[in-house]
Amino acid sequence: MIRVHELVKTYGEFRAVDNISFTVPPGEIFAFLGPNGAGKTTTIKMLTTLLKPTSGSLTLDGLSPATHQTEVRKRFGIVFQDPSLDGDLTAYENMDIHGVLYAVPARLRAERIESLLKLFELWDRRDGFVKTFSGGMKRRLEIARGFLHTPKILFLDEPTLGLDPQSRNQLWGHVKNLNESEKTTVFLTTHYMDEAERVAHRIAIIDHGKIVAQGTPDELKTQTKTDSLEAAFLALTGNSIRDESANAGADNLRQFTQMWRR
Amino acid sequence: MHAIHAMWLREVKRYLRSRVQIIASLAQPMMYLLILGFGLSPVFQQAGQGNYIQFVAPGVVGMSVLFSSVFSGVGLLFDRQFGFLKETLVAPVPRALIMIGRTLGSATNAVLQGTLVLTVCIIAGFRPASLAQLPLAFGFMILIAIVFAALGTAMGSVLKDMQGFQIIMNFIVMPIFFLSGALFPLTNLPPVLKILTSIDPLSYGIDGLRTELINISHFGASLDFTVLTIAAVAFISLGSYLFSKIEI
Ligand SMILES: Nc1ncnc2c1ncn2[C@@H]1O[C@H](COP(=O)(O)OP(=O)(O)O)[C@@H](O)[C@H]1O
Ligand SMILES: [Mg+2]
Numbered sequence: 001m002i003r004v005h006e007l008v009k010t011y012g013e014f015r016a017v018d019n020i021s022f023t024v025p026p027g028e029i030f031a032f033l034g035p036n037g038a039g040k041t042t043t044i045k046m047l048t049t050l051l052k053p054t055s056g057s058l059t060l061d062g063l064s065p066a067t068h069q070t071e072v073r074k075r076f077g078i079v080f081q082d083p084s085l086d087g088d089l090t091a092y093e094n095m096d097i098h099g100v101l102y103a104v105p106a107r108l109r110a111e112r113i114e115s116l117l118k119l120f121e122l123w124d125r126r127d128g129f130v131k132t133f134s135g136g137m138k139r140r141l142e143i144a145r146g147f148l149h150t151p152k153i154l155f156l157d158e159p160t161l162g163l164d165p166q167s168r169n170q171l172w173g174h175v176k177n178l179n180e181s182e183k184t185t186v187f188l189t190t191h192y193m194d195e196a197e198r199v200a201h202r203i204a205i206i207d208h209g210k211i212v213a214q215g216t217p218d219e220l221k222t223q224t225k226t227d228s229l230e231a232a233f234l235a236l237t238g239n240s241i242r243d244e245s246a247n248a249g250a251d252n253l254r255q256f257t258q259m260w261r262r
Numbered sequence: 263m264h265a266i267h268a269m270w271l272r273e274v275k276r277y278l279r280s281r282v283q284i285i286a287s288l289a290q291p292m293m294y295l296l297i298l299g300f301g302l303s304p305v306f307q308q309a310g311q312g313n314y315i316q317f318v319a320p321g322v323v324g325m326s327v328l329f330s331s332v333f334s335g336v337g338l339l340f341d342r343q344f345g346f347l348k349e350t351l352v353a354p355v356p357r358a359l360i361m362i363g364r365t366l367g368s369a370t371n372a373v374l375q376g377t378l379v380l381t382v383c384i385i386a387g388f389r390p391a392s393l394a395q396l397p398l399a400f401g402f403m404i405l406i407a408i409v410f411a412a413l414g415t416a417m418g419s420v421l422k423d424m425q426g427f428q429i430i431m432n433f434i435v436m437p438i439f440f441l442s443g444a445l446f447p448l449t450n451l452p453p454v455l456k457i458l459t460s461i462d463p464l465s466y467g468i469d470g471l472r473t474e475l476i477n478i479s480h481f482g483a484s485l486d487f488t489v490l491t492i493a494a495v496a497f498i499s500l501g502s503y504l505f506s507k508i509e510i
Pocket of ligand 1: 011034035037038039
């Protein structure tokens with residue numbers, strides 16, 4: 001369903017995504033794990049037609065985001081890491097405009113909006129302007145909106161950031177459900193290893209733009225001779241931190257160019 | 263089609279909800295009308311050009327349509343900053359339709375603002391020459407609004423922040439306004455100014471408004487209409503192209 005081959009994205013000299021390859025078969029829940037700044041969001045942006053790769057190839061459902069933008073966009077839904085709501089519209093209006101843009105028929109749209117807003121406990125505040133919402137409420141609305149249409153592929157970029165445990169539970173329950181009943185392919189990133197372990201069939205660990213390991217949670221544990229995903233993650237990304245300090249000069253330079261570019 | 267309507271509606275809702283801003287943006291046109299209007303009236307009259315308030319009111323209406331359409335179009339920048347832009351960029355709809363919906367929404371807002379300013383001008387003493395021609399004046403208002411909302415969206419697509427917007431304001435929008443003949447007649451201008459005013463699309467918009475509101479015409483309504491239509495098509499095409507190339 002998703003194929004990525006030797007994908008690279010550079011910002012000036014800095015390689016945010018550095019020659020990664022992976023495939024996600026249809027119906028799989030695939031987790032992309034990595035520390036902050038590893039290149040997860042950049043990869044998702046390239047997969048979702050928001051950013052052009054510097055080099056390498058990628059396809060979704062056999063289509064290239066570069067040449068078949070609209071076709072590709074019809075196949076995925078996304079919950080962004082960063083805010084993407086319209087604060088001057090109400091919660092309901094934010095849901096509704098999404099439903100219209102994704103061509104969800106009016107009757108079904110109204111039904112689904114109601115059930116999702118109820119599920120994420122926003123129904124009572126449906127006519128409130130989003131700019132008056134708390135961080136957690138906004139986050140829940142972003143997620144509810146992400147589930148409004150039923151795409152073939154669902155991208156979730158750190159969806160649980162800033163969510164309370166109840167909503168987190170709802171979210172992952174919903175994701176598993178969609179995956180089982182609709183065979184939705186899911187591509188997710190998170191910082192919480194327990195979440196990845198709970199839902200992901202397969203995991204890739206990315207650090208400094210490079211994939212350092214991929215496999216099922218069990219394979220990763222075996223490979224690193226650890227007994228939890230957390231330990232496996234630290235073993236894998238801890239390595240590169242050591243590499244980094246051995247290479248402090250280059251790293252400072254990179255940080256400098258990054259700062260300078262801002 | 264649904265996408266165009268949805269984006270249009272969103273822009274209009276946002277405008278109608280910003281009451282304070284609607285009122286605040288009446289201040290500038292009123293200063294031009296009342297201060298310049300009364301201030302320059304004696305000189306204008308002496309020069310044998312008639313009543314300056316009558317002359318400048320169509321210019322003030324055109325100006326407010328220009329500013330509100332550009333601002334509304336450049337609202338894209340806020341959407342980029344607050345993140346909603348992403349949501350529309352990944353929608354399974356050709357980006358050109360999103361751009362057109364936004365532009366028509368911005369244009370609608372500008373026409374509403376222009377209508378408000380025209381009303382206030384009438385209250386302040388401005389008298390349109392003929393009520394029968396009022397619909398044609400609205401036609402020109404709509405054209406001006408589409409041309410500059412599309413230009414605003416095009417500019418918003420390439421700008422990254424508010425700093426860029428300042429530069430555009432000072433080096434594009436203000437010259438468009440001052441060179442349009444909104445404040446002075448286009449007759450007997452020095453050659454350089456004559457050339458500059460005749461390549462400014464707003465000149466044709468203001469001239470169209472003056473034709474329909476006070477029966478004074480420089481280029482003639484049909485040339486005004488033709489130039490504005492061509493400019494609208496050109497800016498919508500440019501805007502759609504630039505909008506479809508946005509990366510985040
Ligand atoms: N527009 C940009 N210009 C320059 N550097 C960028 C830009 N966007 C992201 N980066 C850098 O690319 C790296 C990867 O970022 P990102 O993909 O957001 O990481 P993650 O999502 O894994 O936390 C970071 O070091 C970030 O600073
Ligand atoms: Mg990220």
